[in-house]
Amino acid sequence: MTRASNRPPVVPPEAALPSYLRAGYTLRSWLLTTDHKRIAILYLVSISFFFLIGAIAAALIRLELLTPAGDLLTNDGYNRAFSIHGIIMVWFFLIPSIPNTFGNFLIPLMIGARDLAFPRLNLLSWYIYVVAGLITLYVVLSGGVDTGWTFYTPLSSVYANGAVVAAILAVFISGFSSILTGLNFIVTVHKLRAPGMTWGRLPLFVWSHYATSIIFVLATPVLAITLLLVAAERLFGIGVFDPALGGDPLLFQHLFWFYSHPAVYIMILPALGVISELITSAAHKRIFGYWFVAYASIAIAVIGFFVWGHHMFVSGQSYYASAIFSFLSIAVAVPSAIKVYNWTATLYKGDIELNAPLLYAMGFIGLFVAGGLTGLMLAMLAIDVHVHDTYFVVAHFHYIMVGGTVTAFFGAMHYWWPKITGRLYPEAWARASALVILVGFNVTFFPLFLLGYEGMPRRYHVYPESFQVLQVISSCGALLLAAGYLLPVAYLGWSLFRGAKAPANPWGATGLEWTTSSPPPKHNFIEQPVVERGPYDYPISDPLSRSND
Amino acid sequence: MTEQAAEEPFHDTDRQEQADRLGMLVFLASEIMLFGGIFAATMALRIQHPQDYMKAASHLRLALGTANTAILLTSSLAAALAVEGARSGRSRWAARALAAACLLGTAFLAVKGYEYAGEYREGLMPGTAAAHFSGPLQRLFMDLYFLATGLHAFHVLTGIVLMLTAALNRTALHDRRAVLIGNVALYWHLVDIVWIFLFPTLYLAGVP
């Protein structure tokens, strides 16, 4: 297939160099590795574990909501279930999900580097993540936390009686992992691009991770200090949020959302990057409007810092502020819309292979559009006053985070599976699972929009009977969705041992990561690649394409 | 001047040096946002209650705060001299300048500790048994004061440890690019800059 280099073929013959997977077999060779690809695998294992725990909490929630009465969980038990679900899914799955696995694995490969700029720091961020994760497990085992993932004061600082400080500590520590990862990515992209890899030739996956890293570095410390203030208030009564002391609980919300709204973009931007790669590779065509898509990522990261107030329209903040935040929230939707339209235009006159990654990508676009446009509804002040803190919001952000990020995560998993493991996955099964996930997701979460508009507040474990039908539909959908998520685990696991050996470039894609062997050797490339063309320079290769003039 | 081989994943030391510097700058940007949260909180308090804020601030010891500002600024000078020393090949000079910066940093902490002790005696330290305040806003101000200066003191301590490590590292002292010393000094300057903003926010606000 196409090479990015004019030098002799950089794809080594099989077994010329041992792959990174064969660079050592001991546990030590994994736990003390500084190879970005192995660290990516370590992350993959650990975030999958936390996804499982978060999913168990979600299963408890959906089971409880089958009936209007609180019969499975007590009120406090339910509160702990959704709190732990939120905390684990946000900080221990979604935020590290794509950046720390695929970003870690692919960024050096995509820019022609031997590793990230600071390999030991990379390993350190994984250990920090693990320590934070262990504390979270302690929180789960010691009875959980009952504040919700948002830790609103004064509930969290004075009234809650769960393991709040431990949970805060866990999130606080995990933040350092994010900061170090972001720092590493930024420096790597600036300083380790291969010769010829100009900014205009960076794959869009790298652009979106660059934007994500900016948020990692600039937003996470604000969360750190905010949580520190909550912990100080709870432990020592040294507080600035408690109104009983003259403090301002809205200040907490401002600081919290100053991090947590950009954090939403931490979760979705890497997914947008994944989709750009999946679409171009499947369509065998250059992305439509490279610069629009690249700068859209940066625009989202930058504008994303100025929209936090849209979480606070009914909190009592000034209505002038609300009107401005509403406007900015509409503005931040523009770059996302650009991406969606440009992806669609990329398919035009493509040479489209309807493979599983493309199915995931198209599923992603559908769900992301639904999530994004309902987000636009939430940015409308008068609508938000009605649906704020209801299931409408729950449905909206699950469309973005589960329908968006998790779907993209699965798409990336299939697309780069041959590169990561050196094996091909069974295509038919993969297409089936993509469809099951798409259907299961919509059955689970679409009814929640209706519930929200009808006025069911979130975080209710008992509810009026009139809401039951939709809740039951949603719980049934969750069962289907769980099956959709378990299917890939089964056939991808099977392919690890029985799958056909993957060639270096099974998709005929143009990215640098496909010029090295599958799986790549320890330092990625046998010799330094030199880049001479853009990331998506696909020629028209199929003779049929040209016949019909 | 000793020439080192570049570490993985770099091909040449130039690139590696640039990467180290950029890494430190990005980290410092992150640190600024960390303190940004505290400054946002003090700003909110000050805008909502200007009178009480000024009154509470006037209870701080302006003289000690001013002395500490001078001490920290001088130590920043010493750190800058250490970088110059390393760059011009005078490694002993660099080591001494770093030691001086460490000493001044320690002096800053000593003054700060003395100040804290005084505030404890006056009953201005929240969370202690002897604490008594003239009103909720003085308490709130002192809460913020201790959180901000405590967090800053932690950074001072980290900076001292970093500079000591650099001062005892022969390779770093003989490195004419002053990569490690340069980055450590950069960190120390940030600690200094944060203080330069804390000083007017907390101490000078009390000057009528």
Added chain:
Amino acid sequence: MSPGFQLWPAAASQHAREVDLLIGSFGAMVWLLSLPVFLLMGFFAWRYRRGRAANRRHRPNRNIWLETSWSAIPFTLTMVFYVWATGLFLDLQHPPANAMTIDVVAKQWMWKFQHPEGAREINDLHVPVGTPVKLVMTSQDVIHSLYLPAMRIKQDVLPGRYTSEWFTADRTGVFPLRCAEFCGADHAVMGGRLVVMSPARFAEWLAANDGGALSPAERGAKLYRESGCAACHDRAANGLAPSLEGLFGTRVQLADGSVRTADEQYLRDSLILPNSAVTAGYRPIMPSYANTFGPDEIAALVAWMKTSGGSRPQ
């Protein structure tokens, strides 16, 4: 709260119906913007699938006008809705002057309502149809949020400050009233009914329920007398503190040079944090009453100050 399946919530005010219209129209625009994407995506994937003969020459890689237009047109369309939605929202911020004011105190996990005529109720709220009702709310502990789905409104209720929301019910009936901000263990059951009655029935209900209780303003007047406020605030008290007569709603010149409107928040702040806004010409000598008065009592004092326009309590 009728049992059984329901797809659209009951609407009981003009505002609620306008919000329904807004979201309906917005929904239509959403389809307008997203349907082409879905259709084209499917069509392209089928038409240009690998192995199928199709014209793939002159593949466009960018088109600045196309890209600008599909950024600008949806944005402009959305702006129309922005103006509409913000207008509706601003209406919610400006209750009519003749609105009937009900004090609300939230605590884990109940709502306490205090009618101006003296009737008090817990969790259920009775209001007359056709009259603007303004809820002035505060919390005793954590943040709550008073949510009236049938009015399409909610507002967070915070400890240590007042927030308000208002509505005019235009049909009688029983509607849900819920807490929307997570507030601890029994958050899900912190709710009750909003009972909208005809004016005649409401008057009967008020008469049957006031139980001879003092109205909030009367209780406030009593507190003013009994807590020694008059010692400083009374006209005769040598100007130690400003008089409270007719203070509500006026512009107050403060010692720091700024000007504030004497609204509920200002009056309450002056009780809790008296030195944060000292009136020009007076010394900051008033002690904080944060530990003396509870939210109910502060609400009563504020209610009295609001009604005391010029007349001293006898």
